[in-house]
Structures are given as structure tokens and as C-alpha cells.
Amino acid sequence: MQVNIYRYNPETDSAPRTQSYQLDSVVEGAMLLDVLKQIKALDETLSFRHSCGEGVCGSDAVNVNGHNVLCCITAVSDLKQPIEIRPLPGMPVIRDLVVDMSQFYHHYRAVDPYLIVHDPVPEDEFLQTPEQREKLDGLYECIMCGACTTSCPSFWWNPERFRGPAALLQAYRFVADSRDQGTATRLKALEGPYRLFRCHTIMNCVDACPKGLNPTHAIGELKKKMLKDSI
Amino acid sequence: MITSIQGMHAWLLQRLTAVFMLVCFVVAALYFLLSPPQSYEEWRTVVTATPVALALALFFIAVSLHAWIGLRDIIIDYVHRFSLRILVLSLIFIVLFGQTLWLFLVLIKAMHPMTTLL
Numbered sequence: 615m616q617v618n619i620y621r622y623n624p625e626t627d628s629a630p631r632t633q634s635y636q637l638d639s640v641v642e643g644a645m646l647l648d649v650l651k652q653i654k655a656l657d658e659t660l661s662f663r664h665s666c667g668e669g670v671c672g673s674d675a676v677n678v679n680g681h682n683v684l685c686c687i688t689a690v691s692d693l694k695q696p697i698e699i700r701p702l703p704g705m706p707v708i709r710d711l712v713v714d715m716s717q718f719y720h721h722y723r724a725v726d727p728y729l730i731v732h733d734p735v736p737e738d739e740f741l742q743t744p745e746q747r748e749k750l751d752g753l754y755e756c757i758m759c760g761a762c763t764t765s766c767p768s769f770w771w772n773p774e775r776f777r778g779p780a781a782l783l784q785a786y787r788f789v790a791d792s793r794d795q796g797t798a799t800r801l802k803a804l805e806g807p808y809r810l811f812r813c814h815t816i817m818n819c820v821d822a823c824p825k826g827l828n829p830t831h832a833i834g835e836l837k838k839k840m841l842k843d844s845i
Numbered sequence: 846m847i848t849s850i851q852g853m854h855a856w857l858l859q860r861l862t863a864v865f866m867l868v869c870f871v872v873a874a875l876y877f878l879l880s881p882p883q884s885y886e887e888w889r890t891v892v893t894a895t896p897v898a899l900a901l902a903l904f905f906i907a908v909s910l911h912a913w914i915g916l917r918d919i920i921i922d923y924v925h926r927f928s929l930r931i932l933v934l935s936l937i938f939i940v941l942f943g944q945t946l947w948l949f950l951v952l953i954k955a956m957h958p959m960t961t962l963l
Contacts, residue, residue, distance in 0.1 A: 771922040807851045807921060814918070840853050 616696035672759030730796025753787035762819035779819035779829030
């Protein structure tokens with residue numbers, strides 16, 4: 615098996631390069647993370663992020679054969695060879711497959727990803743009907759891996775100003791929440807040509823999401839909500 | 846000012862103009878399929894009837910507005926240098942404005958053949 619990996623250390627390299635690794639054997643049913651660990655055992659200079667290994671933490675998102683995936687839940691047998699592994703697109707590279715996600719988290723923080731409640735908070739708990747709770751399905755499951763945002767051309771062109779699919783999914787997650795009272799503020803903060811309306815419904819985000827979520831739908835709902843509230 | 850339409854208003858306007866243009870296309874296609882004009886005079890009579898002329902004028906405006914918002918979106922995405930962006934947007938605005946003006950003049954001339962506007 616041949617694996618071609620993007621290698622770059624900005625502190626020592628003048629330009630990125632691709633390094634090829636040949637593996638004689640890979641255990642049956644291996645995930646891509648297993649392969650990366652196997653390569654790491656051969657070449658300890660290779661850097662990549664990983665943690666839970668079960669598609670929950672979202673730390674090992676990379677671009678494989680042109681598609682953003684989580685290494686730990688991507689079966690090697692499903693991949694076309696040679697396998698090309700690159701860091702997430704549109705992010706500054708710290709080293710090899712490790713990218714600087716500061717911009718991504720900045721956008722996440724900017725949408726106030728928490729409940730905003732103006733009324734006195736109930737002493738025991740907030741109550742929701744099953745229907746109200748159901749509206750959060752497909753929104754709360756985001757693991758913030760960045761696969762969607764970094765596959766979005768609108769984010770590539772305007773990374774500082776377009777919030778990106780992951781942050782906008784979170785914005786809608788709180789707009790859709792019956793307990794939240796910050797909808798007007800949230801929608802006002804998304805007005806203008808950049809933060810929300812750079813989305814051109816390309817839907818790369820839907821294609822890339824390893825959890826099967828639909829940020830494009832959430833963005834559409836934000837636009838509809840904005841329209842309804844302005845009439 | 847047309848150039849300052851942004852965010853939700855631009856998004857909404859682009860969709861409304863798209864729907865209007867689609868309706869115009871369907872009506873025009875049906876007209877040409879079911880009872881196409883047999884002569885220039887017949888064609889001119891239809892085009893210069895007040896409702897049709899009004900719809901055509903609105904269609905020209907819709908085309909320009911739709912194109913302005915769409916092209917501006919592309920420029921915002923791809924042209925990041927401020928001076929170049931202003932230049933390209935100005936050129937697009939002049940072309941679209943000139944095109945709308947020219948179409949209006951053609952329409953007015955068709956409605957009033959004796960006019961010396963052109």
C-alpha cells in the first residue's frame with residue numbers, strides 16, 4: 615500500500631512537499647488512523663492530531679483523496695490507492711497534517727454558542743415538549759471537527775468574515791432552541807454581506823460532514839427566520 | 846441606493862427577480878409557441894401595449910438587479926484588493942446601468958416611433 619502524505623514544517627522548510635510511504639501489510643478492517651499510527655512508528659517526525667479514535671472528538675479531520683474525512687472512521691479498504699493525505703484546506707499549517715484552527719474557533723465563539731435567557735432562570739430545570747426537543751436533532755450532534763467549514767469555497771475566499779457552516783449550524787441550533795431568547799440578537803449579528811450571506815448553497819459542507827449533518831439546511835432556516843422576522 | 850442593497854435584502858431581491866424573470870420567460874415562450882407574431886407591425890403592437898411594455902420595463906430592471914447582485918457576489922468572493930474591487934464593480938455598474946437605459950430607450954422608441962431620443 616502506498617500512502618502519500620503532505621509534509622511541511624514552516625519553521626524549517628521553505629515549501630511543502632509530498633512524502634510517500636510504502637506499507638507491506640495493513641491489518642484487516644484498518645481505519646486510516648491505524649495506518650497513520652503505523653507510519654508514525656516508522657517515521658516519528660510525522661505530525662497529526664488524534665484522540666478518541668471513535669469519531670467523537672473530531673480532532674483527526676484531514677483531507678484524503680480530495681475529501682475531508684475523520685481518519686478514525688474512514689476504512690482504508692474504501693479508499694482509492696495511492697492514498698493522498700493532506701491537511702484540512704484553507705487553514706494555516708502548523709506542521710504536516712496539524713492545522714491552526716484559531717479562525718474556526720473564533721467564528722464559533724462569535725455566534726454565542728450558549729443559551730441566552732433574559733427571564734429568570736427556573737430553579738430546577740427548563741422544560742421542553744418532545745416536539746421542541748426534536749427541533750435540535752441534526753444540530754446538536756456537531757463535533758466541531760472543521761471538515762465542513764474547510765471544504766466550503768466561501769470560507770476559503772473569506773475566512774476572516776464568513777462564519778462558515780459549522781458556526782452557522784451552531785447559530786441555528788440556538789435559534790431553534792425553545793429555551794433561547796436571543797434570536798433577535800443572533801440574527802442581527804449575522805446580517806450583512808459576509809457572515810451568513812456568503813453561503814451560496816454549494817453544499818460541500820453536507821458532503822463532508824462525518825456525522826451526516828446538514829449545515830446548508832440550517833443556513834437556509836436562518837435566512838428564512840431572518841426574512842420572517844423582518845416582515 | 847441599489848449599490849447598498851446587502852445581506853438579506855440582496856438575497857431576497859435576487860430570488861424575487863429570478864421568479865419574475867421565470868414568469869416572463871414562460872409567458873413569452875407560450876406566446877411564441879401558441880400565437881407567434883406574423884409581422885413586424887403585429888409584434889410591435891403587442892410589445893407597445895401598455896401592460897406588455899410595463900412588464901418589459903420591469904423585466905429589464907429585474908435582469909440588471911439580478912445580474913448586479915450575482916456579479917457583486919462573485920467579485921466579493923474573488924476580488925479582495927479594494928482598489929481593484931471598486932474598479933470592477935464600477936465597470937459592472939456602468940455596463941448594467943447603460944444596458945438598462947439603452948433597453949428603455951429602445952422600448953420608448955418602439956412606443957413612439959417619431960421620438961428623437963436615439
